[in-house]
Amino acid sequence: MTTHAQPRTRWPELGHAGGLVLLELLLHGAQSRVRLAENVGLSRASLSRIARELLDLGLVVEGDVELRESRGRPPETLHLRPEAAHFLGVKLTGDTLYAVVTDLSARVVEQRAVPLPSRGVDTVVALLTEVAADLSAGATAPVAIGICLAGDVLRSGPDLVVRRSSFLGWNEDVPLAALVGPATGLPVTVSNDVHALTAAHHWFGSGVAYEPLVVYGLGAGIGSGVVVGGELLEGAHGRTGRIGHLRVGGTGRVCENGHDDCVHSFVTIPSIEFNAGVAPGDYATALRRARAGEARAVDAFRRAAFALGGIIAESVNAFDPQMVSVMGEGRDMLDIAPQELRRALLEYLEQGDVDEVRIERPPFDFSLYARGAAVSAMRALLAG
Amino acid sequence: MTTHAQPRTRWPELGHAGGLVLLELLLHGAQSRVRLAENVGLSRASLSRIARELLDLGLVVEGDVELRESRGRPPETLHLRPEAAHFLGVKLTGDTLYAVVTDLSARVVEQRAVPLPSRGVDTVVALLTEVAADLSAGATAPVAIGICLAGDVLRSGPDLVVRRSSFLGWNEDVPLAALVGPATGLPVTVSNDVHALTAAHHWFGSGVAYEPLVVYGLGAGIGSGVVVGGELLEGAHGRTGRIGHLRVGGTGRVCENGHDDCVHSFVTIPSIEFNAGVAPGDYATALRRARAGEARAVDAFRRAAFALGGIIAESVNAFDPQMVSVMGEGRDMLDIAPQELRRALLEYLEQGDVDEVRIERPPFDFSLYARGAAVSAMRALLAG
DNA sequence: ACATTTTGTTCCACGCTGGCACAAAATGAC
DNA sequence: GTCATTTTGTGCCAGCGTGGAACAAAATGT
Numbered sequence: 001m002t003t004h005a006q007p008r009t010r011w012p013e014l015g016h017a018g019g020l021v022l023l024e025l026l027l028h029g030a031q032s033r034v035r036l037a038e039n040v041g042l043s044r045a046s047l048s049r050i051a052r053e054l055l056d057l058g059l060v061v062e063g064d065v066e067l068r069e070s071r072g073r074p075p076e077t078l079h080l081r082p083e084a085a086h087f088l089g090v091k092l093t094g095d096t097l098y099a100v101v102t103d104l105s106a107r108v109v110e111q112r113a114v115p116l117p118s119r120g121v122d123t124v125v126a127l128l129t130e131v132a133a134d135l136s137a138g139a140t141a142p143v144a145i146g147i148c149l150a151g152d153v154l155r156s157g158p159d160l161v162v163r164r165s166s167f168l169g170w171n172e173d174v175p176l177a178a179l180v181g182p183a184t185g186l187p188v189t190v191s192n193d194v195h196a197l198t199a200a201h202h203w204f205g206s207g208v209a210y211e212p213l214v215v216y217g218l219g220a221g222i223g224s225g226v227v228v229g230g231e232l233l234e235g236a237h238g239r240t241g242r243i244g245h246l247r248v249g250g251t252g253r254v255c256e257n258g259h260d261d262c263v264h265s266f267v268t269i270p271s272i273e274f275n276a277g278v279a280p281g282d283y284a285t286a287l288r289r290a291r292a293g294e295a296r297a298v299d300a301f302r303r304a305a306f307a308l309g310g311i312i313a314e315s316v317n318a319f320d321p322q323m324v325s326v327m328g329e330g331r332d333m334l335d336i337a338p339q340e341l342r343r344a345l346l347e348y349l350e351q352g353d354v355d356e357v358r359i360e361r362p363p364f365d366f367s368l369y370a371r372g373a374a375v376s377a378m379r380a381l382l383a384g
Numbered sequence: 385m386t387t388h389a390q391p392r393t394r395w396p397e398l399g400h401a402g403g404l405v406l407l408e409l410l411l412h413g414a415q416s417r418v419r420l421a422e423n424v425g426l427s428r429a430s431l432s433r434i435a436r437e438l439l440d441l442g443l444v445v446e447g448d449v450e451l452r453e454s455r456g457r458p459p460e461t462l463h464l465r466p467e468a469a470h471f472l473g474v475k476l477t478g479d480t481l482y483a484v485v486t487d488l489s490a491r492v493v494e495q496r497a498v499p500l501p502s503r504g505v506d507t508v509v510a511l512l513t514e515v516a517a518d519l520s521a522g523a524t525a526p527v528a529i530g531i532c533l534a535g536d537v538l539r540s541g542p543d544l545v546v547r548r549s550s551f552l553g554w555n556e557d558v559p560l561a562a563l564v565g566p567a568t569g570l571p572v573t574v575s576n577d578v579h580a581l582t583a584a585h586h587w588f589g590s591g592v593a594y595e596p597l598v599v600y601g602l603g604a605g606i607g608s609g610v611v612v613g614g615e616l617l618e619g620a621h622g623r624t625g626r627i628g629h630l631r632v633g634g635t636g637r638v639c640e641n642g643h644d645d646c647v648h649s650f651v652t653i654p655s656i657e658f659n660a661g662v663a664p665g666d667y668a669t670a671l672r673r674a675r676a677g678e679a680r681a682v683d684a685f686r687r688a689a690f691a692l693g694g695i696i697a698e699s700v701n702a703f704d705p706q707m708v709s710v711m712g713e714g715r716d717m718l719d720i721a722p723q724e725l726r727r728a729l730l731e732y733l734e735q736g737d738v739d740e741v742r743i744e745r746p747p748f749d750f751s752l753y754a755r756g757a758a759v760s761a762m763r764a765l766l767a768g
Numbered sequence: 769a770c771a772t773t774t775t776g777t778t779c780c781a782c783g784c785t786g787g788c789a790c791a792a793a794a795t796g797a798c
Numbered sequence: 799g800t801c802a803t804t805t806t807g808t809g810c811c812a813g814c815g816t817g818g819a820a821c822a823a824a825a826t827g828t
Contacts, residue, residue, distance in 0.1 A: 211620070233596075236706040240704045241702060243698070246732075247633070248631070249633075318610075319624060348630075348631070
């Protein structure tokens with residue numbers, strides 16, 4: 001009956017079916033009640049009830065009457081009201097805390113990049129709390145927090161625990177969610193960064209509707225996430241998709257395990273820099289030289305593309321995905337040496353399958369990691 | 385009220401909760417009502433109703449009163465009544481049709497091995513129908529049929545389609561379930577053989593309670609199956625777990641893709657025979673020579689163990705399983721060269737993780753494939 | 769004999785669901 | 799313009815499965 005025009009400061013308790021309807025709207029956009037009912041498998045009667053509830057909560061609004069070519073009463077389309085709730089997403093790196101606030105449609109409405117004064121757990125938690133408080137002041141106060149970082153996140157009972165994070169120098173398991181939750185008073189989700197990216201890509205990116213879906217995050221390291229049955233694979237210890245130590249032959253940069261011929265030795269940004277013969281951290285130069293056709297740089301990217309093709313083939317063999325999405329700031333080998341990637345697929349896959357593998361290169365921006373964390377928080381609320 | 389002592393000839397329609405209780409009994413054995421209620425997440429009241437229904441259907445019986453040390457009324461344990469229903473499982477190879485009939489506890493009560501007169505689709509379907517009719521005569525008439533074979537099984541709409549099976553010489557997709565179902569009048573499930581083995585091992589073998597679970601089937605080829613979230617990974621085209629073309633270095637038998645350094649080149653029985661220098665088909669001699677310490681045979685098994693370690697490492701990296709089970713008639717490298725397997729794990733995994741990987745070698749018999757098919761049929765009934 | 773503890777069962781209210789009938793809002797035929 | 803037709807949205811109601819509460823049952827301990 002009443003329609004609340006203000007954003008919510010707390011996430012309401014939704015029934016299972018309510019969450020389902022919202023999810024359907026998130027995934028496939030505005031729809032009429034009848035189509036929604038079909039898609040989530042409910043009767044029109046039930047859907048009418050739920051729509052009423054969501055309208056009253058202000059999570060959904062009635063859109064324009066859709067003009068149809070056929071006869072009959074025109075359907076009233078239901079739209080998500082994106083500004084109804086906001087979520088804080090954080091990506092932690094070794095030196096910076098990237099924070100975004102997104103709305104219900106995962107659009108970024110606020111953004112921060114705060115340098116880390118130190119890597120101590122206390123410092124990080126304090127900084128997180130401060131940023132959360134800062135971003136809770138305005139009209140887009142978040143209702144939940146998602147945090148992601150490059151590392152293993154274990155589920156230990158109800159707690160989400162960060163396992164010894166090398167780049168943060170945390171030698172012990174850190175129950176990050178249990179520390180940040182009470183400090184901010186908001187529900188907190190912690191996840192691996194590429195897993196978060198994967199969730200966001202599956203829900204809001206072009207990865208919608210592909211299942212299984214495999215997402216790669218290429219950058220300082222290699223990560224991957226897999227969605228099967230609408231859920232992110234978590235594994236026994238939150239360590240799925242760590243496919244970076246496949247040996248592909250050749251000689252490259254020595255990885256932290258002491259290999260000089262594994263995927264890490266060729267695909268990561270530090271490896272490309274090393275193999276291209278530029279100074280550590282000077283990826284831009286390696287890229288420029290490769291584009292100019294300089295032999296050594298081109299070769300570094302070609303070998304990166306071949307190695308990437310190797311692990312893509314492995315994940316195709318393992319997961320049989322409908323789509324493989326390559327993301328991250330270090331995926332330029334896709335443009336520079338696509339034929340090498342294809343060569344690797346031919347090498348590692350059974351012949352007939354190569355053309356059935358769908359690989360995409362969605363738009364990428366580093367803030368997508370933080371956005372992914374926000375989406376993970378959103379997902380946790382919709383699921384539970 | 386009434387207890388039917390006879391085996392069922394048709395599977396009853398069970399509610400969702402009823403299937404859940406039965407599943408719990410299958411997985412963890414006899415239990416009291418209260419424990420069952422806790423384990424499946426129902427109230428005692430609801431569980432009492434369901435237990436009554438299952439008792440009336442004759443699927444479950446009340447066992448002895450369990451004597452407890454503590455005070456209070458002793459619980460009445462519920463047991464599965466294994467003879468209440470039977471299932472036909474078939475494993476198809478290039479020359480033989482292996483059939484078993486199992487009861488509800490997956491115990492094999494009948495067994496057949498019928499030579500295939502020819503590999504034509506019609507012949508196979510006719511033979512399947514004949515075997516089904518033969519085994520339906522006795523007191524253990526099956527209520528459903530499961531068929532498995534070494535190949536890809538696609539789900540095309542409601543149909544289960546066998547994709548061009550090389551060893552059967554089927555060049556086209558064959559809708560095997562749609563052919564056998566009407567001919568026998570029973571519900572039919574078709575699956576990959578190692579997937580069927582995996583399902584059975586997860587439900588009835590030592591793989592119970594491990595999740596994710598990865599199962600390898602080593603024999604004429606290599607297959608693997610993965611269970612995540614209680615479900616077998618199916619993938620987009622029923623082709624998950626095909627991890628056999630990883631390149632591990634060295635030189636072995638040339639596989640069908642033209643590689644001489646991939647896992648197939650070392651792990652399959654034909655490869656071991658070739659690499660050991662014995663006649664094709666004479667695996668027994670290779671095994672005997674290796675056990676006697678003959679250098680070339682030992683080397684073949686060592687390289688097989690190393691290659692196996694490589695793919696096990698890959699699946700650990702990909703799926704983060706709690707348990708890896710190695711099955712199949714060609715897994716002797718586990719005994720002959722265990723240190724080579726460990727060396728491969730050290731090579732392909734991150735150091736700290738090697739000791740956390742749990743690898744088991746459950747009892748194996750070739751009839752387990754057919755049993756697995758029967759279990760797949762059972763699972764389909766419980767799920768739907 | 770009686771309190772205590774734990775299990776199994778019956779009763780009943782609650783919530784969610786879908787079928788049905790009906791209202792609402794458009795088009796098309798006349 | 800009126801009326802049949804078509805499709806959408808909603809109110810009503812019976813049905814189903816569920817869990818809480820009370821109670822019966824079967825053991826132990828005092």
